Amino acid sequence: xxxxxxxxxxxxAERDLGKTxxxxxxxxxxxxxxxxxxxxxxxxxxxxxxxxxxxxxGAGKTxxxxxxxxxYLPTRGSMYLNGSDTRDMNTIAANRAGIARTFQNIRLFKxxxxxxxxxxxxxxxxxxxxxxxxxRLPSYxxxxxxxxxxxxxxxxxxxxxxxxxxKAGSLPYGSQRRLEIVRALATDPIILLLDxxxxxxxxxxxxxxxxxxxxxxxxxxxxxxxxxxxMHLVMNVCEVVxxxxxxxxxxxxxxxxxxxxxxxxxxxxxxxxxx
Amino acid sequence: MQFLSQLINGLQLGSIYALVALxxxxxxxxxxxxxxxxGDIIMVGGxxxxxxxxxxxxxxxxxxISIFGCTILAVIIExxxxxxxxxxxRLSLLITAIGVSLLLQNLALLIFSANAKPFPxxxxxxxxxxxxxxxxxxxxxxxxxxxxxxxMAALTLVVQKTKIGKxxxxxxxxxxxxxxxxxxxxxxxxxxxxxxxxxxGIGSILFCCRYPLLTPTMGSMLGLKxxxxxxxxGIGSIPGAVVGGFAIGLAEVFVNSxxxxxxxxxxxxxxxxxxxxxxxxxxFGRPMVEKV
Numbered sequence: 001x002x003x004x005x006x007x008x009x010x011x012x013a014e015r016d017l018g019k020t021x022x023x024x025x026x027x028x029x030x031x032x033x034x035x036x037x038x039x040x041x042x043x044x045x046x047x048x049x050x051x052x053x054x055x056x057x058g059a060g061k062t063x064x065x066x067x068x069x070x071x072y073l074p075t076r077g078s079m080y081l082n083g084s085d086t087r088d089m090n091t092i093a094a095n096r097a098g099i100a101r102t103f104q105n106i107r108l109f110k111x112x113x114x115x116x117x118x119x120x121x122x123x124x125x126x127x128x129x130x131x132x133x134x135x136r137l138p139s140y141x142x143x144x145x146x147x148x149x150x151x152x153x154x155x156x157x158x159x160x161x162x163x164x165x166x167k168a169g170s171l172p173y174g175s176q177r178r179l180e181i182v183r184a185l186a187t188d189p190i191i192l193l194l195d196x197x198x199x200x201x202x203x204x205x206x207x208x209x210x211x212x213x214x215x216x217x218x219x220x221x222x223x224x225x226x227x228x229x230x231m232h233l234v235m236n237v238c239e240v241v242x243x244x245x246x247x248x249x250x251x252x253x254x255x256x257x258x259x260x261x262x263x264x265x266x267x268x269x270x271x272x273x274x275x
Numbered sequence: 276m277q278f279l280s281q282l283i284n285g286l287q288l289g290s291i292y293a294l295v296a297l298x299x300x301x302x303x304x305x306x307x308x309x310x311x312x313x314g315d316i317i318m319v320g321g322x323x324x325x326x327x328x329x330x331x332x333x334x335x336x337x338x339x340i341s342i343f344g345c346t347i348l349a350v351i352i353e354x355x356x357x358x359x360x361x362x363x364x365r366l367s368l369l370i371t372a373i374g375v376s377l378l379l380q381n382l383a384l385l386i387f388s389a390n391a392k393p394f395p396x397x398x399x400x401x402x403x404x405x406x407x408x409x410x411x412x413x414x415x416x417x418x419x420x421x422x423x424x425x426x427m428a429a430l431t432l433v434v435q436k437t438k439i440g441k442x443x444x445x446x447x448x449x450x451x452x453x454x455x456x457x458x459x460x461x462x463x464x465x466x467x468x469x470x471x472x473x474x475x476g477i478g479s480i481l482f483c484c485r486y487p488l489l490t491p492t493m494g495s496m497l498g499l500k501x502x503x504x505x506x507x508x509g510i511g512s513i514p515g516a517v518v519g520g521f522a523i524g525l526a527e528v529f530v531n532s533x534x535x536x537x538x539x540x541x542x543x544x545x546x547x548x549x550x551x552x553x554x555x556x557x558x559f560g561r562p563m564v565e566k567v
Contacts, residue, residue, distance in 0.1 A: 091455055092458070095457035
């Protein structure tokens with residue numbers, strides 16, 4: 001994470017899509033048995049870009065997230081994370097290389113507290129060893145205090161620092177979704193993958209979420225790739241949108257271009273004239 | 276008076292069961308494996324201590340060799356036998372664990388023969404007794420209870436307060452999500468086995484000091500009782516394993532003390548059956564919710 005933008009500069013002017021994409025997929029594909037779930041998937045996400053992936057249910061969107069995070073290994077094609085080939089990476093290595101995600105069906109560590117969930121995300125940032133912890137050496141206390149402060153800082157993005165002692169499973173739905181984002185941010189990513197972040201949210205919560213996505217991008221200077229069915233969110237937050245149908249990208253472009261693309265309108269939004 | 280001395284007896288036995296049950300529970304919590312080789316680790320620990328003392332090693336070092344040996348053995352078993360089966364059906368893992376258990380028992384049979392060997396318990400824990408208000412308590416009992424409680428407190432501290440402990444709890448709740456957060460899952464699983472077996476190693480020394488006879492199959496009954504303790508408390512739960520261990524230990528001692536020693540095992544298994552009928556997930560277990 002060597003280079004990050006100077007926060008004083010406007011983000012869009014700084015964008016430099018061609019040179020160092022955060023994620024670059026080339027002809028990525030995966031088969032499950034005889035079924036081709038994703039094929040010929042090409043996408044480039046630039047630094048600090050907010051990209052969206054839309055498509056009907058079963059189009060392969062979550063499969064793509066699983067490919068990007070190395071939960072599935074691709075049958076074909078290649079993927080580069082910040083310029084380096086991910087061929088030999090496993091899930092853990094991909095996370096360390098800067099990819100973090102949330103889940104469609106929230107997968108927090110429900111029995112752990114809010115703070116502990118964030119601390120799990122910060123696991124790799126703590127450097128003390130087990131004996132130091134058992135013996136309670138100063139290095140343990142120092143690290144623990146530093147990390148705890150960092151975790152509370154992260155929680156404060158969503159104003160959740162006062163909830164730190166509550167069990168994650170006891171939080172209301174919207175807060176659980178926010179906590180998942182904080183936990184992902186704790187792993188210090190260069191790209192954040194959000195799998196249907198607005199699912200189950202009411203319009204005012206969705207509005208809040210839209211502001212937060214932009215805020216996260218501007219605060220952490222990271223890229224965001226999101227899957228979403230809420231077109232209002234996608235069209236207002238994303239700078240580029242890819243449309244997936246039957247495992248293939250059928251269109252790619254700015255929200256405006258996507259909205260006007262006849263293929264997309266037919267395959268996804270319904271024929272023109274129908275509402 | 277009679278009651279109090281039996282209570283201490285029960286606490287002594289119970290704390291040993293609790294130490295061993297913790298290993299079962301921790302391993303089950305993290306990879307859903309009933310590690311039936313866990314009891315045999317205890318047997319290996321006993322023989323190791325016997326060999327070390329026989330070779331003239333100072334008792335304190337012999338204890339350390341035994342605990343360390345158990346830890347290393349468990350990690351080797353985990354890496355060699357269980358890790359290659361991580362994505363295999365759970366039944367394969369269970370059968371492998373039984374296989375490892377039989378392998379260890381038969382190796383011990385080969386090396387040490389089936390004859391019971393005396394354990395030099397008195398050179399490790401002094402056999403004396405302290406008299407408090409007319410009640411005479413064996414030092415072995417006191418040391419056993421103290422050592423167990425200290426070990427359990429240390430474990431609780433590690434699990435609750437350190438990053439390894441948090442990672443262990445995270446992995447046991449959702450391994451894949453933990454992996455996606457960058458938690459080195461394989462390392463955490465190995466650490467869990469190591470901690471569980473170190474506790475078993477401590478339990479092994481304490482058990483052998485109380486019943487100083489070593490046989491290749493001594494681990495199976497102790498392991499089975501500890502397994503019952505873990506199930507009783509709610510397998511996967513650390514406080515559950517401790518409570519279950521003490522419950523089984525006390526039950527055994529009190530059944531013995533009323534003169535029904537031939538019924539001890541029947542009572543223990545009976546308790547298990549009754550608890551499982553009333554509370555299938557044990558005292559502290561999370562109730563299983565099957566999604567339909």
